[in-house]
Amino acid sequence: MGIKEWIIPQDRQFFDLMERLAETVLEGAELLVGFIDDYTDVGSKCHQMKEIEHRGDEVTHEIYELLNRTFITPLEPEEISRLASALDDILDYINGVVHQMHIYGIDNTDPHMIELSKIIHLSVTEIAAAVKGIRIMKDPVSIEERCIEINRLENLADDVLGHAISDLFRTDDAIEIIKLKDVYENLERATDKCEDAANVLSDIAIRHS
Amino acid sequence: MGIKEWIIPQDRQFFDLMERLAETVLEGAELLVGFIDDYTDVGSKCHQMKEIEHRGDEVTHEIYELLNRTFITPLEPEEISRLASALDDILDYINGVVHQMHIYGIDNTDPHMIELSKIIHLSVTEIAAAVKGIRIMKDPVSIEERCIEINRLENLADDVLGHAISDLFRTDDAIEIIKLKDVYENLERATDKCEDAANVLSDIAIRHS
Amino acid sequence: MGIKEWIIPQDRQFFDLMERLAETVLEGAELLVGFIDDYTDVGSKCHQMKEIEHRGDEVTHEIYELLNRTFITPLEPEEISRLASALDDILDYINGVVHQMHIYGIDNTDPHMIELSKIIHLSVTEIAAAVKGIRIMKDPVSIEERCIEINRLENLADDVLGHAISDLFRTDDAIEIIKLKDVYENLERATDKCEDAANVLSDIAIRHS
Numbered sequence A, B, C: 001m002g003i004k005e006w007i008i009p010q011d012r013q014f015f016d017l018m019e020r021l022a023e024t025v026l027e028g029a030e031l032l033v034g035f036i037d038d039y040t041d042v043g044s045k046c047h048q049m050k051e052i053e054h055r056g057d058e059v060t061h062e063i064y065e066l067l068n069r070t071f072i073t074p075l076e077p078e079e080i081s082r083l084a085s086a087l088d089d090i091l092d093y094i095n096g097v098v099h100q101m102h103i104y105g106i107d108n109t110d111p112h113m114i115e116l117s118k119i120i121h122l123s124v125t126e127i128a129a130a131v132k133g134i135r136i137m138k139d140p141v142s143i144e145e146r147c148i149e150i151n152r153l154e155n156l157a158d159d160v161l162g163h164a165i166s167d168l169f170r171t172d173d174a175i176e177i178i179k180l181k182d183v184y185e186n187l188e189r190a191t192d193k194c195e196d197a198a199n200v201l202s203d204i205a206i207r208h209s
Helices: A003-007 A011-037 A042-068 A077-103 A111-136 A140-168 A174-207 B003-007 B011-037 B042-068 B077-103 B111-136 B140-168 B174-207 C003-007 C011-037 C042-068 C077-103 C111-136 C140-168 C174-207
Strands: none
Touching: A011 A042, A011 A077, A011 A111, A042 A077, A042 C174, A077 A111, A077 A174, A077 C140, A111 A140, A111 A174, A140 A174, A140 B077, A174 B042, A174 B174, A174 C174, B011 B042, B011 B077, B011 B111, B042 B077, B077 B111, B077 B174, B111 B140, B111 B174, B140 B174, B140 C077, B174 C042, B174 C174, C011 C042, C011 C077, C011 C111, C042 C077, C077 C111, C077 C174, C111 C140, C111 C174, C140 C174
């Protein structure tokens, strides 16, 4: 690193990396929807998911490294690290649930899982668009609207989880309950992580508008 | 927002909102005790709980908004946001466990649940009193004493949880174990969240005394 | 506290306390390995573990207290509190899993538990050495290498957990699944907490080198 890199604002690099991270999370969410919708070739899809998650980790790491060697940042350093960490967390949950279904030996997916995966995909789509929006910051209102939509989707996921668990306890196969409960809960937690990311994006939109 | 609001300290508003939030958490804790003690009308009590939790969310949101548009705050901005978030978390857990019991179709409550709900209520009572205390900050020692009591209650809840789980594994109904274990654990987690709030309150008492 | 203590750097005390905390976590990790390897006298070993955890809490508390009354700190205050809290979390998980095995009435340990406990022990050994390294900060590269090793160990623990859970679901004893799943997961979570500590140590090494 030269002194030049340290002093000259690295705005473009930060926004490029953050968009790349958001696109990687979106790739993960797309794989998840396909995985649950067409539950075949489970092992090979797990492998692809792992590769996406690994790429996400690398971009997150690059963001932290750039942060450590840059003096003038386009957003507060804490905002950058919170956003990167929130995006990374979403991908961790998506990756985690895909592997969990494989490890648990789950044989079939069901409408609750399909619905939850679609909610995750919609949330991540909003997040990726909002991340693009913070670069220009011409339209903080549209970022706010996306964050409100992500909150709505998180509440919806809560309801879907409630119905899924309620249905589950009407069966009497304890081992099936153990397995599916974890899968439903972790899908719902991915939407909590989307809400965390939305909260950071909303803070950024408010402070920099 | 006018420039005036931004410059003139908004101390009274901050403390008013924080006390309102603490009172709302206390309302939730009172409903929880009643819910577990007299486990009837479960659906309608869940509805009331949801309404309390919603009010708590709104006050929390107001605190963050005031923080975003105020320059001179009566406590460090980070202290305010940590405290609001800790109080909100307690209410989330209380609300979560009430809904969980409903969704899981739990038929009866038991002495372990009653004991845990009373511990939560006692802790939140201490927290609400300590939150009142930070406005005047005439008596940091009494805030410290309340925080020590909340820590003691959290340790007590740990012990109650241990006994409850130990008892539970003496039965051989796996589905009942799955359900009750989650309820006990989430009740205990609410006391962990009380301890988090106490830690923030204790930091504030130390720094501003 | 005198004004002198507030102004004169308390570097030695900070590093002494942090090393003492890391050594206490290492003591906990050693007890854990012995506990799982030779699963006898479970009650009395739980008691010893509780005592170690209690000492860890006290040192953590001393670090926070020193932080509150010191003006010039050898690392950023936030780095000190993050590191203390990360070390304390590792010990909490180690203590938690030991008590859990006792409360759950687990009769035997197995090769998965042995492997996970050894991974925890290796990670904590690296952490304790890295904590020693930040005092002198002559060799940030060796701290970095230890952090990379801790990351590798966390990935390894993930794989071990996957195999353990996969094996577990091949049995058909639901209550055994409930118990062992919690134990395996909490052992693996202790390695996540080691990774959190490594991330703080790595940040410190980068910023202060």
